[in-house]
Amino acid sequence: MVESIKTPSLLGDAGLITRRRALVGSAAALGAAAGPWRVAIGQGKKPFRIGTEQPLTGVAALGGKTAVIGVQMAVDRINRAGGILGRQVELIVADDESKPDTGRRAVEKLVTEDEIDVHVGGYLSNICIACVPVFVEHNVVNMISVCLDTTLTTSKCNRYTFRPFDFAPAQAVAFAPYLTSKMGKKWQIAYADYSWGQSTKDAYAAEIKKSGGEVTGTIGIPLGTADMTPFLSKISGDFDGLFLIFFGPDAIRIVTQSYDLGLLKKYKFAGDGAIAVSAQLPALGDKIEGFVGIDRYVPVFDPPLDTPHLHAFLDEAVDRFKKAGLSGALPDRYVQSNFEAMNAVKVGIEKSGFQGRKDSDKLIAALEGLEMKESADFPQGDKILRKEDHQAFVREIIFEMKGGKYKVHETIPWQKTVVPAACTFAA
Secondary structure, three states: OOEEEEEEEEEEEOOOOOHHHHHHHHHHHHHHHOOOHHHHOOOOOOOOOEEEEEEEOOOOHHHHHHHHHHHHHHHHHHHHOOOOOEEEEEEEEEEEOOOOOHHHHHHHHHHHOOOOOOEEEEHHHHHHHHHHHHHHHHHOOOOOOOOOOOOHHOOOOOOOOOEEEOOOOHHHHHHHHHHHHHHHEEEEEEEOOOOOHHHHHHHHHHHHHHHEEEEEEEEEEOOOOOHHHHHHHHOOOOOOEEEEEEOOOHHHHHHHHHHHHHHHHHHHHEEEEEOOOHHHHHHHHHHHHHEEEOOOOOOOOOOOOOOOHHHHHHHHHHHHHHHHOOOOOOOOOOHHHHHHHHHHHHHHHHHHHOOHHHHHHHHHHOOOOOOOOOOOOOOOOOEEOOOOEEEEEEEEEEEEEEEEEEEEEEEEHHHHOOOOOOOOOOO
16 A cells, blocks of 8 residues: 655656655655745644545556546645645545555544544545545544445435535436437446446436336446456347446446447447546547536536636646646546545635534534535536535536547536435434
């Protein structure tokens, strides 16, 4: 496991740095943070310690590295502006290696040894679920930045967990009517067979049925399956479209192997936007042509996305990617959600006067019902963090891949994605 990194700047020309390199280069890193960091230390003000657990190695490493760029962007921006309540922010990064047991140990270290004030992170849903009890036990607010498992804000909800972005039930409400009215009534669903894929499959199956469609079958494929042919060869029959719920290397494999087997010529195909995040497009090539997806963020400026806030966000992210050795890559939903999750914490701290874990109840109260307006802090657009279950609702984007680029078909305002709360906090 890569040890926690405690420097104000994590990304250099060669990308993410290890703890050994951090120790050697810490003076240069502090210098890169410029005046505000030094002023805060000079005044004797203790920085806020924000922990972020991310998959820097393992099956989700590609997404985890872009996720860290997002949270680092927000932290650097906050520190340049003087910090939060006059205190700088120290970001402590821990690698979960894409494994639940490693992730839980990493989080336990963050809350006990590193003594973080708040956590902003979490990528793989099975790891998020494994870590929830640690945050609850230690009275640490956990602002999830990627994990999409439905149960995190339904059956497994708790006072300390917040999700400031969309989840599958809201996506399905926005997307299912489009699928059944414009693409076909009958759908086959293939999904990553773990917590996120399973709960997302269930949400879409329910909404497709409500929209007058039919799910003719579902097939789960374990994470990291290199040869998906034995699973894909079972897909046949009379249906209109294949709906895919995968991410990262598995998304590349499912599209590539489905294409090679002729499935994407025989059936229309759609799915979660994780299938076609920007970092995966070079590997997908023309095989992704015609894919229709839904996401909260895509790096294009089709109306109504042509805003100064989205332009500024993309420009800074692209510059960060170049410095991290990812030239040519564009920001994705992982960069966006981590950036905005950190900013939601900033707003909550400012509203509540939070000074540390002893004030977690105050921070929770400030975050409940938080309305986030489109701005430099929240370039994705207006959203609300619902008080009842700590679940956010955001604008959704329905897009199609044409000529290797995103073409926006529809945008759905957050108000039309709301689903009833299904959460009761334990006393």
